[in-house]
Amino acid sequence: MRKAEPRLQRKLLAWLLGPLLLLLVLDTAAAYWVSQRFANLAYDRALHEIAREIVLHARPGEAGRPRLEMSEATANVLLTDAQDRLFFRVDAPDGGLLGGDPSLPRARLAPGRGADPRFYEDSVRDERVRMVAAWMPINEAAGAPMVQVQVAETLNKRKRLALEMLASVVVPQLLLILLATAVVWIGVSRGLQPLQRLRHAVSDRSHLDLSPIDTHDVPGEVRPLVDEVNELMARLGKTFDFQNRFVADAAHQLKTPVSGLKAQIELALRESDPERVRHSLAQLYISADRLSRLVRQLLSLARNEPGALDTVQLQPLDLNAFALEVGMDWVPHAIKRSIDLGFEGVEHPLMIAADRDRLRELINNLVDNAIRYSPPGGRVTVRASDTGDGHARLAISDDGPSIPVEERQRIFERFHRLLGTQEDGSGLGLAIVSEIATLHEARIELEEDVDGVGNTFSVLFRLRHA
Template sequence: MKRAEGGPRLQRKLLAWLLGPLFLLLVLDTAAAYWNSLRFSNLAYDRALHEIARELALHVKPGAPRPQLELSPGEEALLLLDQQDRLSFRVTAEDGTVLGGDASLPAPQQAIPRNGQPVFYEGVMHDEAVRIVAAWLPAGNTVVQVQVAETLHKRQRLTLEMLANVVLPQLLLIVAATAVVWFGVSRGLQPLQRLRRAVSDRSHLDLSPVPLEDVPGEVRPLVEEVNDLLARLARTFDFQNRFVADAAHQLKTPVSGLKAQIELALRETDPERVRHSLAQLFISADRLSRLVRQLLSLARNEPGALDTVQLQPLDLHAFALEVSMDWVPHAIRRNIDLGFEGPDEPLMIDADRDRLRELINNLIDNAIRYSQEGGRVTVRAGRAADAVKAELAISDDGPKIPLAERDRVFERFHRLLGTPTDGSGLGLAIVSEIATLHGASITLEEDTDGIGNTFTVFFRMRT
């Protein structure tokens, strides 16, 4: 069986939901760790930068008309010595005169407090980012503004080292957690993989239930529904197989009879004999047609068949009378007294009109077919003795059905031994199936007058 494209989607979703938040937390934690590392790095090196500014202020000497910066090249080189970064400075008098240093040093964007508190800010100098400290510092009897700028190399290096010390252990932990989660999810989904193989590897003819052993509780209801579906399919296929077998068995005899009559008619040269053979052909074809109709009706009314039952409110009294009237011509031809008895009130039930018509037709047909000529068939509709059910009874004058045979007459293709009347043994089986579809029950008893039988169907009345 071809595997679905894209792989096991459930596994991918589980891993995404479990590992996605971990990696999101790692990103957020990395950003927070970088910010903290940068802050601590600036705190550490800003102090050194401030100390250089204070040292520069000590080299400012009073003078006229303004103070003077007395700083030899050697002292300047020693003060600004750094193996990783380049430092620059500028000293400005109160009147704005630059006393020394690099005049291109970026000025601060905010006012510098006169109380000696330093101000730190970022800037760009000679196309390179720098960190700058600015402060008003005392120089004898005056104050001067001292600015010291430093490139960011050692700060960035310290920031990255601190970030690595914080993030790398977390990254390794998340990698280990990813491996554990991946392994756990894979092991947890193994029952589903075995279930998939159990379904994909079985034959299309195998409708046995899927084993429920080792099936996770979350999936068990789905597997139980699948097993229920397989059971319904098995019943449907079993019904189809039985129907095909029954149809083939029942059609074999009349078809063979038709072929024999046709062969006989083809050999005859006497017109009267040919006419007689054609008449027998018509009778055989009529029997075959009736058998086919009954087989189709049996298939349609079989429990589990695809044709659905449409139950609607229906007056059993009026409907039974309507169907019985259709059988009057046939009863007259057989010299049968067909009567109907019913109450003056409606008998409301829920029924499928077409199927209920089939039920009544089969019972009346069975009664007329097996009643002796000049006999009596009575159709009665009324309330049952419990007053909560409606009953439909058909009485005939046919041969009494022995007590031992009364249950078997509703089986398919069952006919009483010694019955001279032609039949297929399907009529009462169809009646039983239709009664079951309506939730009705059927009984068979000896007729009250001691002659014949009475079939009674009990329906639930509408409340």
């Protein structure tokens, strides 16, 4: 069996970690941008300062063209840095290079007094640099000539500062996410432990154990599911009990007639007189017939059990006509037993929804009982009527001795028969009748008798109007 639990755990983690990591990526991008800005802010000022220093070495020259007087030593002091290389150039307003590095791309700023310096990125000999460019007067005097000063610096310390700033923001966040992952992992594992225990509680039990699963430790979300499973097990348990009892009862009921049959056969085998053998065979036939009826009743009981696999086919049926039709089949048998079998119906059809075969079986069992338990000369009536409140009643009455009040419930139980009954039977007929009535959502009752005479079994069906 595949474990369901880690999948849930992984899913939860993915849902939590996915958005967190996405957030981290966005955050890193933002932090990188911000840290680069701050690194530039800090170092740009120094770059501008160097530009100012350089201008201090410019002098007014001949014909109004300034000169740059800066010794190599001075330039070295100004332009030396531990991490970066620096370049500069100074240009006259007419575009002539006054000093510095000619390979530095010349800025094309409009000359202007008091304008802000420009900072931007450029490249010098294939190397990226940060540049400051500005027009500056060579001294404080009014009307002093202007020069364009540019200082450029490679990006090493800026990059390093930006990276350091970035690391100081991102690393703690990454650690936080790792910690959150660990905590969530542990939390989810512990949270899912009851489910794991539940799984063991189910997988460890024997297939015969249908007792309810203990719910006291089960998380609220799963409880309805467990309750449903328990409910199902309770129903299964009832069905199992029922089946077990039925099989035991059936085996018990079949044992007696089968041993009777064997004894009769042994007896017949010892006979030599053909006449007596014939007699034994006739007896055997009667016993086999009884046995086969018992088996039929047992099968019918199993077939009509509520929830049985055999599906019920309820179709429109006229109870009035059908009761007469089934009742007629019993006339020859009734005559043989000197019973006056009558039928009373109504003028119009009584439409109900019924399964023909099962309804026939129900009527057969009730009529069979009425004839079987009435003394010769009795009257049995099959009656179909409209109750007036939306029901059709089928009643089978006899005028034999009434069933004692205390037995009226129990005769519907399986194998229950009245004490001292002389007639053949196994006590299954009324149990079958009651099952069939249930399948038709019909109510069966044994009506009150008058002065201890007669029995009326009536079944109430809901009327269906065509």
